[in-house]
Amino acid sequence: MTTETVNVEEIIARHRGAGRDTLIPILQEVQEAEGYLSRTSVAKIGEVLGLPASKVYSVATFYNQFRFQPLGRFHIQICRGTACHVKGSAAVLETLCRELEIEPGETTRDRLFSLEVVVCIGVCGLAPVISVGGNVHARMTPGKVTQILDIYRGKAAEDA
Secondary structure, eight states, rough: OGGOOOHHHHHHSSSSSSSSSGGHHHHHHHHHHSSSSHHHHHHHHHHTTTTOOHHHHHHHHHHHHOSOOOOOOOEEEEEHHHHHTTTHHHHHHHHHHHHHHHOTTOOOOOOOEEEEEEESSSSSOOSSOEEEEEEEEEEEHHHHHHHHHHHHHHHHHHHH
């Protein structure tokens, strides 16, 4: 969804007596509707709640659940939990960053891929793992990264 279609006032209106104590639920709902927190929405939330936009942004950046860029079509989560770390997820992450030319928390210019580091995906026995759009890829190596990315690039080309 785009910023233009998200009505922040409607979301806030659903929170009776909206004030500072409803900031996080409002941020969550706006992100769910918008896909991320845009500058416009952060400013509007601050305006309606009587808070400076800097305060809203400060609260949102404290929690890693909030993002400030739209996700790519294929959202990649790389596990950096203990099992994945021990089995080499740092090298996989480095390769993903190099191949995609982005850092964690960013989206590629073509909006095809976004990258997020997570604490645990929950399949430690298959470490190291990445999840691409909810599909888990096990026993990842730096060498497998290009193959996996090419699969998803191919899917995007088929749909175009």
